[in-house]
Amino acid sequence: MEQQPNNTNNQNERSAENRPGGQSDRNRNRNRNRNRNRGRDRDRTGQPRGEQGAATGDELTSEPIVGVPNADVEATNGLPKDKAAPAPRPAGDQTNRGERPNQGQPRSNNEPREGREGRPPRDQQRQPGNERNRDNQERTSNGGSPRPERVRSERPERGGGERFDRGGTERTERPERERSVYDRNEDVVPERPRPERQERYEPMAIDRYAGASVFESDDQSGRSERTPLSEASQQERLIIGISLGDFNGVGPEVILKALQYNQLQKICTPVIYGSMRVLNRYRNLLNLKDWNLNGIQTVEQASHKMTNVITCFSDTIPSPPVAEGETPLPPQPATDIQPGKVTPEAGLAAFACLTRAVDDLKAGKIHGLVTAPINKHNIQSEAFSFPGHTEYLANAFGVPDDLMFMVSDILKVGVVTGHVPIGKVRQGIHKGAITQKLDMMTKSLKQDFGIRRPKIAVLGLNPHAGERGLLGNEENDIITPLINELRQKGQLIYGPFPADGFFGTRSYRKYDAVLAMYHDQGLIPFKSIAFEEGVNFTAGLPAVRTSPDHGTAYDIAGKGVADETSMVQAIYTACDIARRRKEYQELEANALKK
Numbered sequence: 001m002e003q004q005p006n007n008t009n010n011q012n013e014r015s016a017e018n019r020p021g022g023q024s025d026r027n028r029n030r031n032r033n034r035n036r037n038r039g040r041d042r043d044r045t046g047q048p049r050g051e052q053g054a055a056t057g058d059e060l061t062s063e064p065i066v067g068v069p070n071a072d073v074e075a076t077n078g079l080p081k082d083k084a085a086p087a088p089r090p091a092g093d094q095t096n097r098g099e100r101p102n103q104g105q106p107r108s109n110n111e112p113r114e115g116r117e118g119r120p121p122r123d124q125q126r127q128p129g130n131e132r133n134r135d136n137q138e139r140t141s142n143g144g145s146p147r148p149e150r151v152r153s154e155r156p157e158r159g160g161g162e163r164f165d166r167g168g169t170e171r172t173e174r175p176e177r178e179r180s181v182y183d184r185n186e187d188v189v190p191e192r193p194r195p196e197r198q199e200r201y202e203p204m205a206i207d208r209y210a211g212a213s214v215f216e217s218d219d220q221s222g223r224s225e226r227t228p229l230s231e232a233s234q235q236e237r238l239i240i241g242i243s244l245g246d247f248n249g250v251g252p253e254v255i256l257k258a259l260q261y262n263q264l265q266k267i268c269t270p271v272i273y274g275s276m277r278v279l280n281r282y283r284n285l286l287n288l289k290d291w292n293l294n295g296i297q298t299v300e301q302a303s304h305k306m307t308n309v310i311t312c313f314s315d316t317i318p319s320p321p322v323a324e325g326e327t328p329l330p331p332q333p334a335t336d337i338q339p340g341k342v343t344p345e346a347g348l349a350a351f352a353c354l355t356r357a358v359d360d361l362k363a364g365k366i367h368g369l370v371t372a373p374i375n376k377h378n379i380q381s382e383a384f385s386f387p388g389h390t391e392y393l394a395n396a397f398g399v400p401d402d403l404m405f406m407v408s409d410i411l412k413v414g415v416v417t418g419h420v421p422i423g424k425v426r427q428g429i430h431k432g433a434i435t436q437k438l439d440m441m442t443k444s445l446k447q448d449f450g451i452r453r454p455k456i457a458v459l460g461l462n463p464h465a466g467e468r469g470l471l472g473n474e475e476n477d478i479i480t481p482l483i484n485e486l487r488q489k490g491q492l493i494y495g496p497f498p499a500d501g502f503f504g505t506r507s508y509r510k511y512d513a514v515l516a517m518y519h520d521q522g523l524i525p526f527k528s529i530a531f532e533e534g535v536n537f538t539a540g541l542p543a544v545r546t547s548p549d550h551g552t553a554y555d556i557a558g559k560g561v562a563d564e565t566s567m568v569q570a571i572y573t574a575c576d577i578a579r580r581r582k583e584y585q586e587l588e589a590n591a592l593k594k
């Protein structure tokens, strides 16, 4: 049975639960949808329903998407037996509470596997009292949107599942075509017994890194206090735009799965900037035929009760003229949907959706934008010559700088240098750049996440944070003096920490956020720790933009197995940030008037 957080003792949590769109509403919706999903697959006689699902009038097509036989789709709707969720451990078993399970012990073949190496199985992660549930309880008591619990047993693992099973002594081979790009040529390595793990890294010398003891802030009390969000802010209806991204990737699928049966309508009005035709094809593929989308021309026409779609690119090529008496050809689809393929049309379409959504965001017609993943290569054109959404949006809003800020409840990581080739990283590491990113991070933690006095950890650039100049001088010359300067001004900035040990010892739990020097230094640990529920947020913009923390996932596109959790979290996070920011700015404005 699914475990729910035990939050009945807290008055705030109760009120968060009971408000529209609160936890209890979501649980009701979830159960209803689960039952609907069960019923959808079978008719009254209990036979599989097949293709005769309810007609919707939304130009449904029953043909399979190119390259995706229906048999594949059917097969992916249920969880294969070998991917079933592991049985929960006994209640008294403490081995997985924040520790790596099986320390120093070879794994038994009969024992349930972990979700990811070093993390407890998912069902245990959700138990009351563990870190993520504590964060969820903390968030609801602060007025943020509680995140829905997932129905674990209905979804395969990401990327087909095998990628996260590395700790297992046995591995079930998948057929080659189902394997993730990261799986290929991987050897099966039996797990070695691990040595007893220390909870904290023991520093060799406490003063080795200026500004703070290694991996510890001076203040040992953990993370900073969060300002609760007012009831009025929680009630405000928000319109959230969602751009389609590359229609040959998993974007359309995770959007539809996140919004299916209008689940999120209680907290916001979603408007998809995409294409009705593309979305209907994916709706067919996902067997969501008895759920209608609402086609609109402009955002002003959006229904607050439905999932709205603005078609942003031409769906058909008109038929060529024919001689008198001849039958004209039917109009041809302009957009050939080919899941898993990189096509120029998908790049053009992704750009059309993005620009239309950004126009509405700039005009203040939507309260936030959630972008589904693009392919950074096929979207390039004269109009779009940026490495990603982040830089495109900074340019569109005319801001001099931005912060790629990967956020989750358990870890928030920003980067000094973002989409920059590794050879150019060093040029981007200077006092001005780090100061600017720290300012943006601090401001965002205050106004977007309600953290009154953010405590930030800064990573070093070099191995072992330079080892006092032996392995590089950037720490001694740039980072440490800056941290000291900011600390003297009263800011809670610590470091520079050697990145490997910092994440290895999970020292990030003591800080509200971490500033990494370059993309992979921050994003590898972030995605290792929080890939499923992580959100990519662009701080430093005057408007709110989030996205899932994954890309187009071409290797699984069109198979119906993409995990929508990150998209759901991106929508919740956009709503939370939009609400908090407005309230913060109003409070600031009032304070100035006094």
Ligand SMILES: NC(=O)c1ccc[n+]([C@@H]2O[C@H](COP(=O)([O-])OP(=O)(O)OC[C@H]3O[C@@H](n4cnc5c(N)ncnc54)[C@H](O)[C@@H]3O)[C@@H](O)[C@H]2O)c1
Pocket: 157, 158, 159, 160, 180, 181, 182, 250, 254, 372, 373, 374, 375, 376, 377, 389, 536, 547, 548, 549, 550, 551, 552, 553, 554, 555, 556, 561, 562, 563, 564
């Ligand atoms: N915000 C964005 O637009 C964005 C972000 C990251 C990457 N990208 C682009 O996406 C493309 C592919 O990038 P990549 O391969 O490095 O990363 P990716 O995130 O697309 O895929 C990495 C792995 O994660 C898996 N995965 C990703 N999302 C998943 C989901 N929702 N459910 C289950 N499994 C999932 C994939 O199957 C793959 O095995 C590139 O063109 C990249 O530029 C775009």
Ligand SMILES: N[C@H](C(=O)O)[C@H](O)COP(=O)(O)O
Pocket: 387, 388, 389, 390, 391, 404, 523, 536, 547, 549, 550, 551
């Ligand atoms: N660096 C992010 C990631 O790896 O998830 C992503 O590529 C960001 O891309 P945008 O700038 O398009 O959000």
